């Protein structure tokens with residue numbers, strides 16, 4: 001359609017495109033939960049969510065569906081890199097997010113299964129390191145989970161081949177991310193949150209107590225405040241504010257066809273969370289990640305396949321589950337998703353300019369973490385009213 005002579009009608013301007021109090025940009029887990037919290041707390045506040053795609057098209061509907069707080073190798077690496085206090089803070093929020101998901105959504109058809117989390121280790125020095133530091137890690141986590149041994153060694157119930165050690169925690173769960181996002185959308189609609197789908201925000205400017213959002217093909221909207229929850233895509237929308245702090249990184253996911261006699265259950269972490277796998281339903285295996293093998297080719301905000309990590313994932317499966325020869329044909333369903341990396345594991349919540357609050361950078365574990373970030377973002381917006 002030629003847009004050059006297009007004008008929005010008065011009817012559109014006074015309904016779909018009318019000025020809201022708050023615009024939330026991005027309908028992922030963070031944006032939807034923030035919009036819901038905002039609307040439930042301030043029913044009179046007019047909240048509009050603007051999403052670039054016909055359905056949410058970020059990480060929230062394209063992830064692996066782990067409701068998790070992290071495996072030993074990742075948490076120990078985080079403790080070394082960012083300190084115990086910072087790691088504890090993030091784990092506390094992830095753990096609270098798992099509890100919140102369980103309380104609010106587990107019983108509402110999101111395929112919630114609390115089979116626990118596992119970490120698989122197949123290198124002797126790594127196994128030794130985790131054995132040596134497990135008491136230190138568990139002492140830290142005890143404050144969050146309330147048990148002395150959050151992670152404990154458990155002989156791998158389903159894996160063999162060259163796995164050396166396997167650790168388990170009973171707190172992590174799995175879910176169907178698409179069903180969770182659908183439920184959040186339904187809850188938002190019920191609460192009176194408005195939506196515009198298929199409207200990419202190309203430009204966002206704040207002046208004189210108002211924020212103007214513009215996009216090709218749909219026009220513009222003025223709001224009192226904007227909450228930007230575009231996560232990995234923040235650098236594109238706000239290049240001046242986030243030159244380096246939010247970095248898009250592509251992850252690959254492979255989902256198997258139904259497999260006979262498939263028994264693996266639970267959420268499995270490997271190598272600081274770079275690789276992850278789980279059962280989907282009774283008879284499918286999902287495996288994803290391996291961006292550490294992809295190098296610069298994974299540093300992109302563009303969706304698409306990548307043969308290098310995909311081949312590595314198959315290689316690892318053949319090592320861990322050698323009862324069958326895993327081939328490309330076993331994985332007819334594949335997709336990619338974009339995560340937001342940066343310096344540090346805690347999410348960003350800060351003003352890019354007056355009236356423009358950014359909440360994002362949830363890295364590879366935002367399913368549980370997004371609840372706390374959304375809550376804090378909503379509280380911050382409410383405070384400005």
Ligand SMILES: Cc1cc2nc3c(=O)[nH]c(=O)nc-3n(C[C@H](O)[C@H](O)[C@H](O)COP(=O)(O)OP(=O)(O)OC[C@H]3O[C@@H](n4cnc5c(N)ncnc54)[C@H](O)[C@@H]3O)c2cc1C
Nearest residue numbers: 026028029030057058059060063064066201337365366367
């Ligand atoms: C392959 C993969 C596997 C993962 N696995 C897990 C897992 O198992 N467990 C876990 O906890 N976490 C996992 N994650 C991370 C988790 O999915 C994210 O941290 C979380 O979904 C982030 O949610 P969000 O709402 O902040 O961002 P997103 O879900 O990315 O949402 C951002 C939204 O903004 C929209 N948008 C972007 N730009 C614009 C614009 N200019 N205008 C309008 N709209 C815009 C996008 O279309 C999108 O819908 C995974 C991520 C990936 C990619």
